[in-house]
Amino acid sequence: MCPVSTLLNSSFTEPAASPALLLLGQGRDLASERGVECVGELPHASDPDLVERARAARAALGDRAFVLGHHYQRDEVIDLADVTGDSFKLAREAAARPDAEFIIFCGVHFMAESADILTSDTQQVVLPDLAAGCSMADMAAINQVEECWDVLEDAGIADVTLPVTYMNSTAAIKAFTGRHGGTVCTSSNAEVALRWAFDQVGGLEGTGKVLFMPDQHLGRNTAVLKLGLDLADCVVFDPRKPNGGLTDAELRDARMILWRGHCSVHGRFSARNVSDVRAAVPDVTVLVHPECTHEVVTGADLVGSTEFIISTLDAAAPGSSWAIGTELNLVRRVAAAHPDKNVHYLDSTVCFCSTMNRIDLPHLVWTMESLVAGRVVNRIVVDADDAHWARVALDQMLALPGL
Numbered sequence: 526m527c528p529v530s531t532l533l534n535s536s537f538t539e540p541a542a543s544p545a546l547l548l549l550g551q552g553r554d555l556a557s558e559r560g561v562e563c564v565g566e567l568p569h570a571s572d573p574d575l576v577e578r579a580r581a582a583r584a585a586l587g588d589r590a591f592v593l594g595h596h597y598q599r600d601e602v603i604d605l606a607d608v609t610g611d612s613f614k615l616a617r618e619a620a621a622r623p624d625a626e627f628i629i630f631c632g633v634h635f636m637a638e639s640a641d642i643l644t645s646d647t648q649q650v651v652l653p654d655l656a657a658g659c660s661m662a663d664m665a666a667i668n669q670v671e672e673c674w675d676v677l678e679d680a681g682i683a684d685v686t687l688p689v690t691y692m693n694s695t696a697a698i699k700a701f702t703g704r705h706g707g708t709v710c711t712s713s714n715a716e717v718a719l720r721w722a723f724d725q726v727g728g729l730e731g732t733g734k735v736l737f738m739p740d741q742h743l744g745r746n747t748a749v750l751k752l753g754l755d756l757a758d759c760v761v762f763d764p765r766k767p768n769g770g771l772t773d774a775e776l777r778d779a780r781m782i783l784w785r786g787h788c789s790v791h792g793r794f795s796a797r798n799v800s801d802v803r804a805a806v807p808d809v810t811v812l813v814h815p816e817c818t819h820e821v822v823t824g825a826d827l828v829g830s831t832e833f834i835i836s837t838l839d840a841a842a843p844g845s846s847w848a849i850g851t852e853l854n855l856v857r858r859v860a861a862a863h864p865d866k867n868v869h870y871l872d873s874t875v876c877f878c879s880t881m882n883r884i885d886l887p888h889l890v891w892t893m894e895s896l897v898a899g900r901v902v903n904r905i906v907v908d909a910d911d912a913h914w915a916r917v918a919l920d921q922m923l924a925l926p927g928l
C-alpha cells in the first residue's frame with residue numbers, strides 16, 4: 526500500500542492511536558512508511574514566482590546537480606529535467622554523471638534507491654517528496670519475501686527456484702534477489718531475464734521455477750506470451766495467506782511463482798476498455814504496457830515498455846489511430862508531440878500515478894533552494910549490505926544480452 530493510503534487508512538481505522546491527517550509536506554508520521562516531513566517552508570503552490578524561483582535555483586546549482594525526470598512526472602517537473610526516461614534509463618543516466626554532486630530524482634522511492642546504489646559514495650541522491658512511493662513496490666515487504674522463501678524451503682523447492690525481481694521493487698528485495706543468485710529485470714528485458722533464470726534451474730523444459738516479484742502481471746504476461754508457458758504453470762503467492770494460499774503440491778507443480786502484486790495505475794485498464802475503443806475508433810491500434818492484466822494484454826495489438834510506447838508513436842504513420850494504456854501524463858505528452866496522429870487514452874477515467882504526482886513544483890523548488898543554501902534534504906541512502914547485494918542483482922541484469 527502506498528504511503529499516502531497508509532496515512533489515510535490509519536487515520537480512519539485507528540483514530541485513537543493514529544496521528545492527525547498530515548497536510549502535504551508538513552509534519553512527520555513515524556508510523557507511516559517514510560513520513561512526509563519537509564524541513565522549513567514548502568512554497569505555496571499558487572506562488573506566482575514559482576517557475577522563476579525554480580529556474581533561478583536550477584541555474585545556481587549548475588553542474589553540481591543533475592535532474593532526472595521519469596516519464597510519468599507532471600509537465601512542470603519534466604520542463605526542469607536534464608533528462609527524461611523510464612526507471613532503468615534514469616538509473617543509468619545517474620551513474621553516467623559521476624561529476625554531479627547531487628542527483629535530484631523526480632520519480633518514486635525505489636528509483637532513487639537504485640540511483641543511490643549505482644552512483645558513487647560522494648554523490649547524494651535526493652527525492653523531492655519522501656511520500657513519493659510506489660504502491661507496487663510496497664506490495665512486497667522484505668519480511669514477507671523471506672517468509673515466502675521459508676515456505677519454498679519447507680516445500681522442498683527452494684534449491685530449484687531462482688528469484689527474479691522487477692526494477693519496481695525496494696532495494697531490500699533487490700538485495701534478497703542478489704543474495705539468492707537471481708537478477709533484476711525491466712519491462713524491456715523481462716523475457717531475456719526469465720530465459721536466463723530458467724537456464725540456471727535446469728532450462729525451460731525442466732522442472733525448475735522462478736519466483737517473480739512483485740508484479741504478477743508482468744511475470745505472467747512474459748511467461749505465457751513470450752516463453753510459451755501455460756497459464757496453468759503460473760501460481761500466485763499471496764503473502765497475506767498461510768503458505769501463500771497454495772498447497773505444497775501446487776507449489777511443486779508450478780513453473781512461475783508470481784508474487785501477488787500489481788500496479789494500481791495499469792491494473793485499472795480492462796478488457797472492456799479495449800473492446801469499447803475498438804468499437805468507437807475505426808482501425809485503432811491498441812498499445813499497452815505489460816503491467817496491464819493478461820486479459821488487456823492479450824486483447825491489445827502491441828505491448829511494451831514506456832520507451833517502446835514512445836518510439837512506436839514516433840515511428841507511426843501520420844493519420845494513424847492509437848489507444849494507449851499507460852500513465853496519463855505520458856499519454857498526454859505523446860499526444861501533444863504527435864498532433865498529426867489520433868492518440869486516445871485507453872481508460873475512460875483519469876488515471877495518473879498518484880505517488881508520482883507527489884513530486885510537484887513546490888517540492889522541487891524547496892529541494893533545489895535547500896541545496897543552494899547548503900542543506901541536503903530528503904537524501905536517499907541504501908544500507909551498505911543491501912546496496913552491495915542489490916548491486917549484484919543489478920549487475921547480473923546488466924550482463925544479460927540486449928542491454
Ligand code: SF4
Nearest residue numbers: 659660661788790878
Ligand atoms: S505507475 Fe504503477 S509501478 Fe509506476 S510508480 Fe506508479 S504505482 Fe508504481
